[in-house]
Amino acid sequence: MKLVRFGQPGRERPGVFLDQAPELDGQPGILDVRAMAFDLCDYDRFFFEHHGLDRVRALLAESRRNILPASHVRLGAPVAPPGQLICAGKNYADHAREFDTEIPTRPILFGKAVGSILGPADPIPLPAHITRADYEAELAVVIGTTCREVKEEHALAVIAGYTLINDITDREEQRAT
Structure with missing residues (x-):
């Protein structure tokens, strides 16, 4: 569905x-x-x-x-704006090597602004100072219930579904920090 x-x-x-x-x-x-x-x-x-x-x-x-x-019809994001948008960084070895850093032993988690979520054909508003935006197709896991410290064997029970995200990043700014 x-x-x-x-x-x-x-x-x-x-x-x-x-x-x-x-x-x-x-x-x-x-x-x-x-x-x-x-x-x-x-x-x-x-x-x-x-x-x-x-x-x-x-x-x-x-x-x-x-x-x-x-x-x-115009399509929006498939779910209502969530309370949080949590991402995992450097979760692929090849991607971590792009930054010329060690491959992390645990996922690097970071948040994104939920107000940045758009529909699949919506234009992406970028600030004028961004000269190069990178984009990556990412798998998004939609959590369908409030949860905390879920054990691996129970993880699928809290997943409502999956969707795709086009993750846009200003690499120049990211490398500068």
Whole structure:
């Protein structure tokens, strides 16, 4: 299931991306979740902690669905802005070597501003002083419940899903610090 949020920035609605929507003669479509269940307001912590995924699966099975052509809508980030965006740095040996530093024995964790999260086709606003921005495709793990010090054998139980992130970095600034 591909959860999406669509609409104007800051006013996105929850949806499900359909690769081939029968209602649209097999064209890609977006199931408008809120149009079918007004109380499913967003893909946020409340949604994931209160069986929201099960409810969306049930909506997908209904015969009368509210489907929009995917080509007519702007996609936002697939989940509501999280409380935190935690990243792991130098977690690939080749990437660590790029910095001419030792490979860390443990992940280097750092935060990013949640306000920097954009939709997949949104323009990336960069400050004028940045002359070279590097980008990296990253796997994002969406944690669906409040947790702390989760044991490895229980880790999958707190994962709500996965998405992709385009991590943008000002390498000149990063190397200067």
